[in-house]
Amino acid sequence: MTDLKRVERRAGVALWRQIADRIREAISRGDFDESGMVPPELVLAGQFGVNRHTVRSALAALAQEGIVQAVQGRGTLIVRKERFNFPISRRTRFTEGIGDQARDLQGLLLSSEIEPADPEVARWLALEAGTPVVRLEALRKADGRAVSRSTAWFPAERFKGIGEVFARSGSITEALAALGLGDYLRSVTEISATHAETADIAALELTPGAILLVTRAVNTDLSGVPIQYAVTRFPADRVQFTIAS
């Protein structure tokens, strides 16, 4: 607690930013490790010699960074993170990729519908816009934690019943195999990062403002014909990617 002294007013740097920095440092020093929580807002306000709102601004910034999580009625918890490592290669498969790192893997079908391909989906799948495609919404959990929320499109002609098959197995690889596709390859993966939107926050059990790693990927059959285009959102504090060349 040695560092939680009064804050001097410095020109140019807002009080709440200075306080956020001090709390961040105190956390990384392990000052609050016994309790696993930050002291109550009013206590911090007293120690820093500022109003409680100023402390709240600082804690809100740290919550945005994912360092702490405020829980109404209890206090502000310090968040500890361990990331799953998700390998990306020509033979990327979700279940195999994370399998080693988790005891319990679940693939949950949220919905499955046939719809006409919009221009973007058509482009990725090398189809005419308007061609029927199956849209499959899925959520994956590892050891009970949601690790990805994906939206995948398949040509409907070839993979009409993939929703039902995936619902049973929870694995795209197995579902494709059941529909006669024994093997497939990853052709393109795009990776970007954004803030989570409302729907994903709910599905992935995130705090508002959480960061998502987003992949846009195409899988093809062995002759190079696109069979799947998927947009997958991974909580950035739970997942990282590895590309082994």
Add this chain to the structure above:
Amino acid sequence: MTDLKRVERRAGVALWRQIADRIREAISRGDFDESGMVPPELVLAGQFGVNRHTVRSALAALAQEGIVQAVQGRGTLIVRKERFNFPISRRTRFTEGIGDQARDLQGLLLSSEIEPADPEVARWLALEAGTPVVRLEALRKADGRAVSRSTAWFPAERFKGIGEVFARSGSITEALAALGLGDYLRSVTEISATHAETADIAALELTPGAILLVTRAVNTDLSGVPIQYAVTRFPADRVQFTIAS
């Protein structure tokens, strides 16, 4: 402006969240396209029938998402984004990778020092901890926009003068070539995402709370000996990655 009516107090959803959603929708509808800015906070507060602080909370959330950027004295600008695409492969090279997409590329040396390898750096470079390494801090710009901030380590025995050479050419590839390494390969790339810290916010000219894509990568010479370990931070709203398998 049709949607900017009074907000009803609904149980369960905070006012500022409802307002953030309404402003986000109005922006994506293009309601403010003529000016490129959101109306002043006091105007919004009046239209929504709430206090200015409530509007500020909503705008702060949108700023976190990177949708808007507030500028003191001017107003709150709507941010338009276009991302550079950075390909990652066995032959990843920064300059070649982004070269097509930008007219003007700059590689700036921030500092270059020789230091003993800490355990992590030593592990990635397959050296004994404490072995001298060159640490090179660099900033890269494309068309005047900062696109990456990297910290790279090289075995000092082999690449002692790389700082000076990089300072002249602005290219790691050229610097390595000048030191006798004609070709090299990317062996591992790890990708994660976090919030930017203070130092990177300044160097990359970001707004606080911006998201960074972070790569940890190892390059080796043609016989597989590690020659470079680099941690590179890319602003997520300016860069995305592509892995072509």
Add this chain to the structure above:
DNA sequence: TTAAATTTGTTCGTATGTATC
């Protein structure tokens, strides 16, 4: 060039609601 008006940024005060213990 200067001054005023506009607009966002920060801080404090106060009150009330809601969840946890």
Add this chain to the structure above:
DNA sequence: TGATACATACGAACAAATTTA
């Protein structure tokens, strides 16, 4: 049930940066 602690909202004042007159 009451105490504690975070969540939301309103009000007021002033600072700082920018634009406009």
